[in-house]
Amino acid sequence: xxxxxxxxxxxxxxxxxxxxxxxxxxxxxxxxxxxxxxxxxxxxxxxxxxxxxxxxxxxxxxxxxxxxxxxxxxxxxxxxxxxxxxxxxxxxxxxxxxxxxxxxxxxxxxxxxxxxxxxxxxxxxxxxxxxxxxxxxxxxxxxxxxxxxxxxxxxxxxxxxxxxxxxxxxxxxxxxxxxxxxxxxxxxxxxxxxxxxxxxxxxxxxxxxxxxxxxxxxxxxxxxxxxxxxxxxxxxxxxxxxxxxxxxxxxxxxxxxxxxxxxxxxxxxxxxxxxxxxxxxxxxxxxxxxxxxxxxxxxxxxxxxxxxxxxxxxxxxxxxxxxxxxxxxxxxxxxxxxxxxxxxxxxxxxxxxxxxxxxxxxxxxxxxxxxxxxxxxxxxxxxxxxxxxxxxxxxxxxxxxx
Amino acid sequence: xxxxxxxxxxxxxxxxxxxxxxxxxxxxxxxxxxxxxxxxxxxxxxxxxxxxxxxxxxxxxxxxxxxxxxxxxxxxxxxxxxxxxxxxxxxxxxxxxxxxxxxxxxxxxxxxxxxxxxxxxxxxxxxxxxxxxxxxxxxxxxxxxxxxxxxxxxxxxxxxxxxxxxxxxxxxxxxxxxxxxxxxxxxxxxxxxxxxxxxxxxxxxxxxxxxxxxxxxxxxxxxxxxxxxxxxxxxxxxxxxxxxxxxxxxxxxxxxxxxxxxxxxxxxxxxxxxxxxxxxxxxxxxxxxxxxxxxxxxxxxxxxxxxxxxxxxxxxxxxxxxxxxxxxxxxxxxxxxxxxxxxxxxxxxxxxxxxxxxxxxxxxxxxxxxxxxxxxxxxxxxxxxxx
Numbered sequence: 001x002x003x004x005x006x007x008x009x010x011x012x013x014x015x016x017x018x019x020x021x022x023x024x025x026x027x028x029x030x031x032x033x034x035x036x037x038x039x040x041x042x043x044x045x046x047x048x049x050x051x052x053x054x055x056x057x058x059x060x061x062x063x064x065x066x067x068x069x070x071x072x073x074x075x076x077x078x079x080x081x082x083x084x085x086x087x088x089x090x091x092x093x094x095x096x097x098x099x100x101x102x103x104x105x106x107x108x109x110x111x112x113x114x115x116x117x118x119x120x121x122x123x124x125x126x127x128x129x130x131x132x133x134x135x136x137x138x139x140x141x142x143x144x145x146x147x148x149x150x151x152x153x154x155x156x157x158x159x160x161x162x163x164x165x166x167x168x169x170x171x172x173x174x175x176x177x178x179x180x181x182x183x184x185x186x187x188x189x190x191x192x193x194x195x196x197x198x199x200x201x202x203x204x205x206x207x208x209x210x211x212x213x214x215x216x217x218x219x220x221x222x223x224x225x226x227x228x229x230x231x232x233x234x235x236x237x238x239x240x241x242x243x244x245x246x247x248x249x250x251x252x253x254x255x256x257x258x259x260x261x262x263x264x265x266x267x268x269x270x271x272x273x274x275x276x277x278x279x280x281x282x283x284x285x286x287x288x289x290x291x292x293x294x295x296x297x298x299x300x301x302x303x304x305x306x307x308x309x310x311x312x313x314x315x316x317x318x319x320x321x322x323x324x325x326x327x328x329x330x331x332x333x334x335x336x337x338x339x340x341x342x343x344x345x346x347x348x349x350x351x352x353x354x355x356x357x358x359x360x361x362x363x364x365x366x367x368x369x370x371x372x373x374x375x376x377x378x379x380x381x382x383x384x385x386x387x388x389x390x391x392x393x394x395x396x397x398x399x400x401x402x
Numbered sequence: 403x404x405x406x407x408x409x410x411x412x413x414x415x416x417x418x419x420x421x422x423x424x425x426x427x428x429x430x431x432x433x434x435x436x437x438x439x440x441x442x443x444x445x446x447x448x449x450x451x452x453x454x455x456x457x458x459x460x461x462x463x464x465x466x467x468x469x470x471x472x473x474x475x476x477x478x479x480x481x482x483x484x485x486x487x488x489x490x491x492x493x494x495x496x497x498x499x500x501x502x503x504x505x506x507x508x509x510x511x512x513x514x515x516x517x518x519x520x521x522x523x524x525x526x527x528x529x530x531x532x533x534x535x536x537x538x539x540x541x542x543x544x545x546x547x548x549x550x551x552x553x554x555x556x557x558x559x560x561x562x563x564x565x566x567x568x569x570x571x572x573x574x575x576x577x578x579x580x581x582x583x584x585x586x587x588x589x590x591x592x593x594x595x596x597x598x599x600x601x602x603x604x605x606x607x608x609x610x611x612x613x614x615x616x617x618x619x620x621x622x623x624x625x626x627x628x629x630x631x632x633x634x635x636x637x638x639x640x641x642x643x644x645x646x647x648x649x650x651x652x653x654x655x656x657x658x659x660x661x662x663x664x665x666x667x668x669x670x671x672x673x674x675x676x677x678x679x680x681x682x683x684x685x686x687x688x689x690x691x692x693x694x695x696x697x698x699x700x701x702x703x704x705x706x707x708x709x710x711x712x713x714x715x716x717x718x719x720x721x722x723x724x725x726x727x728x729x730x731x732x733x734x735x736x737x738x739x740x741x742x743x744x745x746x747x748x749x750x751x752x753x754x755x756x757x758x759x760x761x762x763x764x765x766x767x768x769x770x771x772x773x774x775x776x777x778x779x780x781x782x783x784x785x786x787x788x789x
Contacts (some may be wrong), residue, residue, distance in 0.1 A: 035622060059553075081747055083745060083746035083749065083761070084742065084743065084746060085742055085763045085764055086739075086742065086764070094473045105660075118544045118545065120513075120739075121512055121513060121544070121739060121740045122739035122740070124544070124741060125739070125743035125744065126743060128710065128711040128712075129711070129743070129747075132711075132712070140544075140545045141544050141545065142543045142544055142550060142553075145545075169541075171541075171553060171556065172541075175543060175549055175550065175553045177549075178549040179545070179547070179549055182547075182549065334474040335474045336474060357466075357484075359466045359470060361463070361466060361467045362467055362471060363470070363471055364470050364471065365470070365471055365472050365473055365474050366474065367612070368471055386418060
């Protein structure tokens with residue numbers, strides 16, 4: 001063992017975390033001051049709420065805040081006591097309304113609106129219950145019908161920025177645009193604030209600029225001899241996504257890009273001991289530190305890698321609403337093709353995918369495609385650092401990657 | 403000679419045989435999965451509509467063998483996309499039991515059902531030996547508002563156009579009006595079933611009622627109506643039977659094993675909110691005016707699966723009260739997150755109406771081994787309360 005650190009954090013990533021915490025405190029104060037605010041599911045229509053000056057709390061942001069403060073077990077138990085069975089994650093926010101004293105901020109006050117969409121039927125149901133509890137309006141909007149079940153065409157992720165009209169059912173897009181227009185009208189009436197299409201055009205351009213800088217940063221990470229950004233920092237920076245469309249979000253990603261460029265120029269690696277590069281089909285692997293320290297096997301990219309590219313949308317005919325709505329109904333499709341693309345781009349030695357219904361008798365779609373592409377593949381049954389999973393990852397590295 | 407009720411029960415055991423024989427003699431059969439598909443349009447286009455269901459006795463590793471190698475994990479493995487009754491239908495498709503279908507129409511009423519389309523198409527491309535039908539998505543918005551209603555309307559028009567293409571001829575209004583009249587005549591029989599099973603004098607068991615309902619979706623209309631009339635006449639003429647009156651709701655159960663377990667415990671299922679149950683006996687399609695507009699209005703009025711929760715809860719509680727149930731059994735399949743998030747509100751609504759409920763959560767497709775015992779204890783508790 002040497003004295004060198006196993007991981008060197010990025011200042012720009014830590015700054016994003018600090019900014020977001022400050023924003024969270026400020027939002028709390030605005031809410032306490034009685035400003036209208038919205039609880040919104042992720043990737044629905046939060047850009048518009050932000051433009052209208054309405055603080056918006058993203059549901060999973062709130063859920064992760066509950067988890068960070070150690071509330072998951074308490075609220076899961078509370079939901080089970082109320083008859084809601086099974087593992088709980090998305091509904092923690094709703095549960096926090098049932099017992100606000102144990103929640104961050106001492107619980108949320110009544111929002112002006114709860115906004116959700118048709119990505120998940122369970123989420124619709126939970127949001128209905130949440131809105132009923134607060135006695136506030138629920139605004140639900142429809143989602144795309146086939147995506148994300150079927151990848152629309154080869155390499156769709158490389159062209160979606162411009163050819164999104166070809167990738168989305170036009171009737172579904174028209175329905176969503178109509179529903180978003182209706183939502184804007186309702187919010188204008190309810191809050192007395194106005195929506196400006198010109199402001200949305202400016203925000204869409206800022207989002208594209210932010211995503212371009214993010215793309216540059218990721219390209220530097222992929223090409224560097226050793227990754228200059230840990231997967232933890234890559235995920236930490238993701239909090240900038242919750243502020244997309246604002247000048248400060250662009251600046252946060254610009255600083256991230258610049259810091260990575262500096263690291264590349266000076267040969268600094270996030271993990272000085274990096275010897276083996278992994279793709280992980282999740283967020284930050286729970287076993288990352290243990291495996292990195294033991295083998296120098298570093299996760300350099302994961303499920304969220306490259307996702308910022310998919311937020312960029314070019315407007316057609318100067319109309320920002322269809323371009324924005326196209327992202328709300330289709331952000332990404334599932335499939336091994338994009339995993340292979342990201343893993344190859346990042347020169348990964350192996351790919352690790354979570355397969356909850358792991359059946360050794362039959363190979364999965366991911367295993368077939370990824371091994372056919374020449375990449376060693378490991379399926380793990382869960383996102384965990386328990387003994388069984390760590391042993392599987394260790395064997396994979398020792399037997400196939402070392 | 404077997405009675406009409408025995409004939410219906412026998413049909414239940416080989417429900418696909420009629421459609422398969424029709425297909426073998428040249429009739430083109432269009433399969434579909436739930437009540438939101440307008441059968442009348444299929445009939446008017448000259449096809450035989452046939453509703454698909456799972457089979458709890460089918461054993462095989464179809465999903466692992468044919469779907470795991472094809473379907474990406476990210477979403478397909480998600481809990482809400484891995485629902486027991488939907489997987490059961492998929493297994494029958496993969497087992498080749500629906501090879502006689504000319505097409506399969508999949509309505510977008512929940513993601514797990516929609517996912518069947520993706521899985522069948524992938525399996526069809528990779529395993530041609532499975533003889534899977536070609537698929538068509540009948541899209542439907544999940545939200546309830548003016549824009550989504552207009553969207554749904556256009557999807558029915560698109561479905562009509564697709565049927566016309568498959569048939570190679572236009573669907574004329576007279577044919578559609580005739581199909582609507584036939585289905586209305588069928589619904590009249592189903593309402594008779596619903597009334598008879600809910601009557602104070604219990605002459606029709608839940609098993610028998612569900613068998614008649616199922617026959618309506620798996621037999622040609624004329625044959626069904628004749629058989630249903632005979633079965634209902636036969637039931638009305640026999641003696642009433644005792645049994646604690648129960649209402650069954652929860653996941654869209656499409657088999658009768660749970661009902662059998664309940665009725666073996668000295669109870670009778672007098673009403674339900676099942677996929678193949680009382681819901682099919684709803685109101686007629688209006689027969690005046692433009693038939694396609696009447697059809698669209700009817701299917702738009704069917705209770706949406708997902709939204710809104712309050713309407714769903716009150717509708718089911720009212721149905722249990724209407725049929726005079728002494729108690730309710732709520733059974734929810736593993737992975738059915740729509741229903742599992744309804745049940746606490748549903749139980750509260752039942753309790754407010756004075757109807758005790760037994761909640762069977764996280765159930766496998768066929769009833770769990772402890773279900774008969776739990777139902778017996780529940781029925782005994784109702785008896786003990788003097789019900």
